[in-house]
Amino acid sequence: MKNRFLNEWGFKDPVNLPIIKRFKQYEGENMKKEIKDEIEFWVPEKIGDKLEGAVVGTFMGKFGVVTKIKNNDKVFGTPSHNVLQSKMAQVPIGSYVWIELVDIKDTDKGNPMRVYKVEYEESKKE
Numbered sequence: 012m013k014n015r016f017l018n019e020w021g022f023k024d025p026v027n028l029p030i031i032k033r034f035k036q037y038e039g040e041n042m043k044k045e046i047k048d049e050i051e052f053w054v055p056e057k058i059g060d061k062l063e064g065a066v067v068g069t070f071m072g073k074f075g076v077v078t079k080i081k082n083n084d085k086v087f088g089t090p091s092h093n094v095l096q097s098k099m100a101q102v103p104i105g106s107y108v109w110i111e112l113v114d115i116k117d118t119d120k121g122n123p124m125r126v127y128k129v130e131y132e133e134s135k136k137e
Contacts, residue, residue: 050079053087053098055112055125063109066102066131080108090125098129105134 053062064082070079075091078099089095089110102108114126 050086050088052077053080053089055090057113058115060112061110062089064107065134066099066104066106066108068104078102080110092125092127094125095127095129098127102129102131103133106131107134 014056044066051056055062062080062082064080064087066078067081067086069076072088072091075093076096077088077091077100078096080089089099096108097110108129108131111128112125113128116124116126118124
């Protein structure tokens, strides 16, 4: 019998559903190849750190969904932070995105929560 409290992917938290649905949408791509692509992980350390570029894909990393962003000739991977990925789930692939770390809040869990501002412009289909 299926647990009535879990969704079809086995998650309880409905907040994560857009992230998982987006990941499932691109699941048909060659995931092993994507993971092996050379990417540099963007690790924001202080308030005001920014990343911008074109969203080129997603993949499941060690800690969760990672969004790939191409800036000039480099491809960056975003952190798998739920706060960030819930916002990135709304950004269509191919859009140009601006991400900024705007706050770092202490939590009772020991790890600080990072708060991001995400803005994007959808690509124009010609």
